[in-house]
Amino acid sequence: MTRTRPLALAALCAWASASTYSQAADTTAAQQLAHWSAQAGSPGNVDKGKLLFTTRHGSEWSCASCHGTPPTGQGKHASTGKLIAPLAPAFNPKAFTDTAKVDKWFRRNCNDVLSRECTAIEKADVLAYLNALKP
Amino acid sequence: MKKPAPIRPAAMAAALCILALQMLPSAHADSGRAMPRNVPSAYTQECAACHTAYPPGLLPAASWNRVMAGLDKHYGTDASLDATTVRQLNQWLQAHAGTYKRVNEEPPEDRITHSAWFEHKHRKIEPATWKLASVKSAANCAACHTGADRGEFDEHDLRMPAGLNARSRRAWND
Numbered sequence: 001m002t003r004t005r006p007l008a009l010a011a012l013c014a015w016a017s018a019s020t021y022s023q024a025a026d027t028t029a030a031q032q033l034a035h036w037s038a039q040a041g042s043p044g045n046v047d048k049g050k051l052l053f054t055t056r057h058g059s060e061w062s063c064a065s066c067h068g069t070p071p072t073g074q075g076k077h078a079s080t081g082k083l084i085a086p087l088a089p090a091f092n093p094k095a096f097t098d099t100a101k102v103d104k105w106f107r108r109n110c111n112d113v114l115s116r117e118c119t120a121i122e123k124a125d126v127l128a129y130l131n132a133l134k135p
Numbered sequence: 136m137k138k139p140a141p142i143r144p145a146a147m148a149a150a151l152c153i154l155a156l157q158m159l160p161s162a163h164a165d166s167g168r169a170m171p172r173n174v175p176s177a178y179t180q181e182c183a184a185c186h187t188a189y190p191p192g193l194l195p196a197a198s199w200n201r202v203m204a205g206l207d208k209h210y211g212t213d214a215s216l217d218a219t220t221v222r223q224l225n226q227w228l229q230a231h232a233g234t235y236k237r238v239n240e241e242p243p244e245d246r247i248t249h250s251a252w253f254e255h256k257h258r259k260i261e262p263a264t265w266k267l268a269s270v271k272s273a274a275n276c277a278a279c280h281t282g283a284d285r286g287e288f289d290e291h292d293l294r295m296p297a298g299l300n301a302r303s304r305r306a307w308n309d
Contacts, residue, residue, distance in 0.1 A: 109213075
């Protein structure tokens, strides 16, 4: 019994670190684009995504207000001034690599900019635009 | 050669006493304005993604309670979180909320920047300074307080924000 314990512990550690890793990077920007395109039943459109990203939609802010135009460099929170890591995946390897984070920020930011949640096709369009931005 | 003056025990004791007294407020995690040591990772990840990680001692418990109950309308933005994280963070904020003198007063709109002590401390800052591109708003503590993200607001760790006019620059050290 005592002999199996270190092994069990090691297994537990391996499982814990593996699950932590998969939580922190369980998706990619390409997968997110594929996911929302499939859900919308139509591929994301770069131009529509760019328009959605830069338009204010009748509110005070656009996506670009905090993330910049184009969102390839460091952004800045429009009211607090807090720095935001670049949003375009080619300029930030961590962007769109955590499903929970992607869902949370789409929910919050679409509410702020569009006063409602974004539809699947809108998310696909934005991702198509962001993924198309290259150095 | 002059001999160094012997250290007088009474003076030594008095100095130590003063030192200890100065350190006392920060030793009380539930009433001081310093950042507690046990900052939950969710606090840094969620709250500090958009603004300075404000030490919980800067607002009273009732204010934090209202802030955490209304995250979907958080000072003009949607900062909503899952219920478990909200509960966890609120417990920590309640445990370390401000109880010290004026921090105990609930400021208008539960805004730290509307607290009497905040307004008093910043009374010499010109209105135009808050509107500088490098500052944007009074919520941007880090524009001037270099230790803001560590919960350090010491007056000796200040920097002048970019774009300050000559008059304000001259008055900076007053």
